[in-house]
Structures are given as C-alpha cells and as structure tokens.
Amino acid sequence: MGSYFSVRINENSQGQIYRTLDLGAQGIVVPHVNTKEEAENVVAGGKFAPIGQRGMTTSRQGYGVPNFLEIANDKSLLVILIEDIVAYNNLDSILEVDDIDVFFVAPGDFAQSMGYINDMGNKEVTSTIDNALKKIIDSGKTAGTMCNLSNTNKFARMGVQFLFAGTGEWMANGAKQFVNEGES
Template identity: 45%
Template structure:
C-alpha cells in the first residue's frame, strides 16, 4: 500500500519554519518553480485566477512530484467546495473572508473528517492506495483562513477559539477596502499595515501560525510580528534579475 504524502508546508509551520508560497495555475510553471528548491507551496488560484476543476488534479500531481504542498483558494467558504478541492488532490485549502467564529467552523466542517469536522467521504486522489485514508487525512490536510475584513479583525478573539485551522493569514487588499474609501487601493497605507501587524501578533499569541502577502519591503516587518506563511510574487524577481543583467551588459 502507498503511504500518505507528507504536507511539506504544514510540517514546516509546525517546526516554526518559514513557508514561501507562490501562485501558479499550470503544470509547466510548477516544474520551473519546483526546480528552484525555493518554493514550499503552490497557491492554486480559483477565486481570482484561471485554474479550473479539471486542471486541479494535474497541477496538484505536479506539486507532488516536487514535494511541494498544493493549496487551492476556493471562491467561497462552502464546505462542499473545500471538500471537492481536497478530493481532486489538493493538500491544503484557503478560504476568503472568514469574518466570524461560525465561518471559521464552516471551513473545518468541510476540510476535516470526524471527529474534527464532517468532510464528505468519497474518492480522493491523495488517498489512492492509502490504507485507512479517512483516519489519517486530518494529520496532513492544511486549512487556512483569510482575515481580510475589518469585521474579521473585530471578531478575531472569537474566531481564534475554533480548532482545526492551521493558519490565519491577514491580507491587505480587501482589508484596506473594508477600512473605508480613503484606503481603497492603498494596501501599503501605514494604518493598513499597522492593523495587519497587530492582528498577526494576536494570532501568534493564540498559538496559531500567521502570515500575509510579502515582498522585499514588508517581509521583515511581518516576520518580526511572528509571520511565517508568505504568498510572494515571482514575476518581480524575474524582472529585476533580467534588468540587472541588461544593466551589466551595458556597463562598458
């Protein structure tokens, strides 16, 4: 029988290590990113991106080959969507706009088998050939809740009483919008950044992993606040590297 694949990112967080996540929606790019050895988790975007259910199995399978965690952001905190993403082969699911304790519990209900949740029992690609998959799966499934609204920040103490979620990420885009029209489109506004930092510290104090979107300018601040899960864009590093190479070629 096959062994259940270890969830790289989940175990890294448990060990107190930093997880670097990159968004990707095709298998060729997964191979390229995997070959760098620098990416721990592939973020498969199904809320704002182009990934489809029919593509999910192949994308997550490519992640398996490189030992990277495959994570899907579904477009709604629906237990059926969470369970389906896991059945198709993802090792992790992230849901948007978790604003209340009840919404946090809904994620656990769809993502974990009993006694933690009530994920529907059916075929799962990660469970093929694995004896007693339903009894082992909870140990390797990773669930992430996005804190991206002021109301979620206000309810954070209650939200953090829910067990079964591995990480609460505080992200600036929609959070800035929810803070008022003067913050719309200004995720780097000092007050937005301060609210993220304060929320991350509260999450860490409650014993959970946290993180955010990250770049060279803010990752130091987030790590100082206890952040360890970071969604990073890679296009900027390609651009800066090639521009640097061009500058060197023209330096004579």
C-alpha cells in the same frame, strides 16, 4: 510546514472545500472568513470525522491506504483569509477555532474594507494588520500575510511563519539584473 499544493476557492462552501481536496489539492485557501461560524464551516468541510464532516467516500487517493482519513486530516492544509475589518473585529472568536492551519491577513482587501482603496501602506491599515498578526501569533496560531522586499524581515521578526510573495517584484528585479549584466 513545508510546501503544499494549495487552491484558493471562491467561497466558503463545504462542498467546494471537500471536492477541491478530493481532486488532489493538499490545501485550500478560503476567502472572506469573517466570523467564528465561518471558520468552523471551513474545518467541517476540510476535515474528516471526528474533526469535521468531510464526506467519507474518498477519491482515488484513499484506495489501499488503511488510515487514509487520519493521514488526510493530518496533512490537509486549511488557510483562512482575514481580509475584512469585520474579521479583525471578530478575530478573538475566530482564533478559538481549532484545526485552521494558517490565519492569513490579506492586505489588499483588508485596506479596501477600511475605506483605503489601493492604499495598503496607509498607517491605519498597516497598524491594524500588524495588530491582527500579533493577536494571531500571541494566540499560538500560525499567522500569514503578503510580503515584499521592504517588509519580509519585519514580518519574520514578528513571528509570521507563512509569508506569500507575489512574483512582480522578483521579476522586475531579475529583469533589471539581467539587463545590467548584459550591458556590462
């Protein structure tokens, strides 16, 4: 897939989705997609006809590009966040929705929705997340999740193709290395 400039919006609103894309974002990340209908709404707002219902009046980026709608449909990245146990329970039907590029299992909110606040490492949580990722991968869709130094290889071996790492661990390790180099 490469690298995309993506924006996490704050709600699953068709207007917010297409306006964010019209302003120049190459992709959107939509939180708390819990049902098939909510996933279909993301596609409706994020893709032009015949796939979706995104408004035909393009922003400046479409001027002079005769096949802009086709290019935009092909290049726009739609990521939905599977971050609630409700979404996990509905995952089979959510995975029936075409034109979602990444089904991203977000562990923090997911754990919280299972009653494990600040406990993403709980065995029940990690098992459920692993099962969700396996379902996504087995369906032929692209799975994504958060990773860190301790689980990146595990997720890559599972077939997770969209890995997101926070900067905290990198910065802490880089700072330690910098100090160690400076003291030697």
